Amino acid sequence: MREQAESDRSAKQREGEGGALVDSPVRVTPLTSEKNPPPYGAQHQQDALWEGGNEALPPRWMQYEVGNVNTQYQDDNLVMSTWNQPLPGVRLDEPGDLVVPGCEWHISPFGRSYFVNHDTGTTSWQKPTPQRPAGSLTPECIMEGHSECIWSVACVGTSHNVMSASQDGSIRRWRRDGKQVGKPWRSDEGVVWLMAVSPEESVAVSGNADNSLRLWNMKMGSAVGGPWEGHTHGVRCLDWSPNGSEVASGSEDGTIRRWNPDTGRQITPPIETGHGWVYAIKYSPQGDKFASGGTDDMIRVWSKDGKLLIEIKGHDSSVLSLCWSKDGAHIFSGSADRTIRKWQSIDGKELVVLYGHTHPVRSICLSPDERHLVSASQDCSVRIWDLTTNQQVGEPLLHDDELLALAISSDGRYIASGGKDKKIYLWSIEAALKKGGDQVRVHITVVSIFSNRPCMFVILECSLTRGSRYVVPTCFSHCITFPHQRRAVFTDVR
Numbered sequence: 001m002r003e004q005a006e007s008d009r010s011a012k013q014r015e016g017e018g019g020a021l022v023d024s025p026v027r028v029t030p031l032t033s034e035k036n037p038p039p040y041g042a043q044h045q046q047d048a049l050w051e052g053g054n055e056a057l058p059p060r061w062m063q064y065e066v067g068n069v070n071t072q073y074q075d076d077n078l079v080m081s082t083w084n085q086p087l088p089g090v091r092l093d094e095p096g097d098l099v100v101p102g103c104e105w106h107i108s109p110f111g112r113s114y115f116v117n118h119d120t121g122t123t124s125w126q127k128p129t130p131q132r133p134a135g136s137l138t139p140e141c142i143m144e145g146h147s148e149c150i151w152s153v154a155c156v157g158t159s160h161n162v163m164s165a166s167q168d169g170s171i172r173r174w175r176r177d178g179k180q181v182g183k184p185w186r187s188d189e190g191v192v193w194l195m196a197v198s199p200e201e202s203v204a205v206s207g208n209a210d211n212s213l214r215l216w217n218m219k220m221g222s223a224v225g226g227p228w229e230g231h232t233h234g235v236r237c238l239d240w241s242p243n244g245s246e247v248a249s250g251s252e253d254g255t256i257r258r259w260n261p262d263t264g265r266q267i268t269p270p271i272e273t274g275h276g277w278v279y280a281i282k283y284s285p286q287g288d289k290f291a292s293g294g295t296d297d298m299i300r301v302w303s304k305d306g307k308l309l310i311e312i313k314g315h316d317s318s319v320l321s322l323c324w325s326k327d328g329a330h331i332f333s334g335s336a337d338r339t340i341r342k343w344q345s346i347d348g349k350e351l352v353v354l355y356g357h358t359h360p361v362r363s364i365c366l367s368p369d370e371r372h373l374v375s376a377s378q379d380c381s382v383r384i385w386d387l388t389t390n391q392q393v394g395e396p397l398l399h400d401d402e403l404l405a406l407a408i409s410s411d412g413r414y415i416a417s418g419g420k421d422k423k424i425y426l427w428s429i430e431a432a433l434k435k436g437g438d439q440v441r442v443h444i445t446v447v448s449i450f451s452n453r454p455c456m457f458v459i460l461e462c463s464l465t466r467g468s469r470y471v472v473p474t475c476f477s478h479c480i481t482f483p484h485q486r487r488a489v490f491t492d493v494r
Helices: 003-007 011-015 429-436
Strands: 061-066 070-075 080-082 103-107 113-117 122-124 141-144 150-155 162-166 170-174 192-197 203-208 213-217 222-228 235-240 247-251 255-260 278-283 289-294 298-303 308-313 319-324 330-335 340-344 350-354 361-366 372-377 381-386 391-398 403-408 414-419 423-428 441-448 456-466 471-480
Touching (some): 162 192, 162 423, 203 235, 247 289, 381 429, 414 429, 423 429
Parallel strands (some): 235 278, 278 319, 319 361
Antiparallel strands (some): 061 070, 150 162, 162 170, 235 247, 278 289, 298 308
16 A cells, blocks of 8 residues: 555655664574564664565565655555665654554565564564454444455445445445345456445446556446546546546546546546645535545645636645535545644635544545544544534544545444455444543643654543543553654643
8 A cells, every 4th residue: 555655755854764773783693484573672784585685675565656756665465655665674664653652663584574562572473453442332243355455435225335445356245234245346457446336326436556447337246348548557536426427536647537437438638636646536516626635735626627726735744535515615634644624615714623533544424414524544543523513522433453444324324444454344323422421532742752763742642431420531642753744733632
């Protein structure tokens, strides 16, 4: 996954980061087996032992350019990306990248990623995951079947209510009880990054890593016609116009393209957005305009004929998700800067900033009654926001790994969420709101200095849940960094 592109930094900043953990490398006898990860304390410079050595990438790694300027490296085994070249002795994460504090990401001499836990003095092949607090809400059901991470989910119909698209190259349909409906739809194009269902739910369109789109017959579960071709890089976002007459797609090639779903052909010339990578696109409910967001931190609103109407600046990192209010008066955005923001669509005025997530906000949805906004983040949580008070309500809904996708059922009763743990969780919104109780959240910011590393901010979040006879405090700490930000951070108590 290329999700870390939203944390874009200058080449100068990156040159001093992620090097060897000690000043002078100490050679040790290289491992001859991958049975166990390198022992704790062995994270120093040594030669790569995979084929090609230090001049080649480890097995199942790839290299690519972000914005034609910055280079990233991705471990396809774990769907994790880094700005730092993967070599033994090089720390691959930046402080705060991993959800569990006190952990680091490294690579063994044979090219396998492993993780160091400084709190326990241990190493593991398994990516560290947050501990689920005792008594936290569990999902109504868990849908399992994908073999790779889930990039996209949708809620549809009444019989098979959830659809999912995965890196394993399949699209699957599920009932609310977790059972699959029919066989998986298999894409000849390999990785399926996203999927969008038409308004009348007769067809769906998928966006693929090979730059193409594909139309699917919902009833038959089969592809319709050939792939739609035009993008020169991977497709990162899709949306249908409200009347179903066209599909808009955004890509790593920086363009938005609009398609006739009946022919699979483009209906207008590509729009050069200026975003770099286009991560989000969303039509207004009235269908007269659409909004886009990408790696340049901007939101742009376009007329139906592709004319730029306004540019909205306010986020400090990439815009990853968008949605509109039903009347088209407001746009909501989720960003890699860990915030959700509400804007006036007419002039781009910022109205509200929602704080709480500690990692990039990958997906946002409005409830059908527009009382709540729901968000999914790489901090492994789904959060529900009351749009009257602009506060979190209920308790965070927790996965075992980073979340990438979110959807709300048309009746407003359920949330479907999925991501890197390869599972879809179905949550009851009513149960989540009841479970939360009355809460007060206290955010305390502490600055800790690390040698040769950026400053790290630790947020301690305490929820005081009122019971019938007592108040129970539950605290979580989150380590985050803002390497590209220079603004002051203040304690926030509410």
